[in-house]
Amino acid sequence: MSEQNKDNTTHFGFKSVPLEEKTRHVADVFHSVAAKYDVMNDLMSGGIHRLWKRITIERSGARRGHKVLDIAGGTGDLTKKFSRIVGPEGKVILADINESMLNVGRDKLINSGVAGNVEYVQANAEALPFEDNSFDIITIAFGLRNVTDKDKAIRSMLRCLKPGGKLMILEFSKTENPALTKLYDFYSFNILPQMGQLIAKDSESYRYLAESIRMHPDQETLKEMMVDAGFVNCRYENMTGGIVALHTGIKP
Structure with a gap:
């Protein structure tokens, strides 16, 4: 499933924008929120993101000696934990397309x-600048929904994994309970932008984040995208009623 439409436009939240402009629009969002990213994460999720x-x-x-790629690693929460696990014999690369986020994380x-x-690399998930069969584990947490061509990115991750390596996609997804969905929608479109304005002086970026979640593929669709890319043993685990899902797949 690709977000690209026949007229070479794609989604930026609920808007349609020219394909080549989405990356710039997303960059503007994260340049704006980088400095307050951790504070807003804790406030938005009540700390549950941890x-x-x-x-x-x-x-x-993950275990000692492993090589891990943390794509869209942002401010480094996963990288920090992986760094301790893999030890001095291992390596973790924190990769992010956004220079502001990468600098904050570093x-x-x-x-x-x-x-x-730990190494820091500015990289686009659609064209990862790493050799084939390089990593034991690749993670992308709350980043895939911002990628223009998700299919291309998933294939790029497959290429970079070692045979038997694991891809983990942690992302906002679709809730299972109608009452929870209604509450979540109210929070996302009414409370979240106000929090963004109050804390980060930017309501529009947080309105985009809420919209981007709604435009992201649901659990089964993303699972099929991973299968189509070539992953095996693909599955997902819902958390907090499906507000978030963790998808995993193995490179054969």
């Missing part, structure tokens, strides 16, 4: 004492 990420780490099977991790086994 639980979602901890479950992702637990399901990863500063945060260095200040917290993470150094030797």
Whole structure:
């Protein structure tokens, strides 16, 4: 499933924009919110994003000596945990297309004492600048919905994984309960932009984030996209009633 329409437009939230402009629009959003990203994450989710990420780490099977790629790694929450697990014999690459986010992540991790086994790379998920069969684990947490061509990105991740390597996509998804969906929609479109204005002085970026979640493929569709790309043993685990889902797949 591709977001590209016949007239070479794609979704930017609920809007249609020329295909070549989406990356710039997304970049503007994250340049704007980078400095307040961690604060807003805690406020928006009530801190639950930490639980979602901890479950992702637990399901990863990461161990000492592994090489891990954290795509759209942002401010480095997953990278920090993986760095400790893989140890000095391993390596973690924090990759993000957005320079502002990458800089915030680098500063945060260095200040917290993470150094030797972490590298920082500005990279587009659709064309990852890494050799074939390089990584034991690739994660992308809350980043895939911002990618213009998701199919291309998933294929790029497959190429970079070692045979037997695991892809983990942690992303907002579709709720299962109608009452929860109604409550979640009210929060997303009424409360969230106000919080963004109050904390980050930017309501529009957080309105886009809410819209981008609604435009993201549902659980079964994303699973099929992974299968179509060539992954096997594809599955997903819903968290918090399906507000978030963790998809996993293995490179054969």
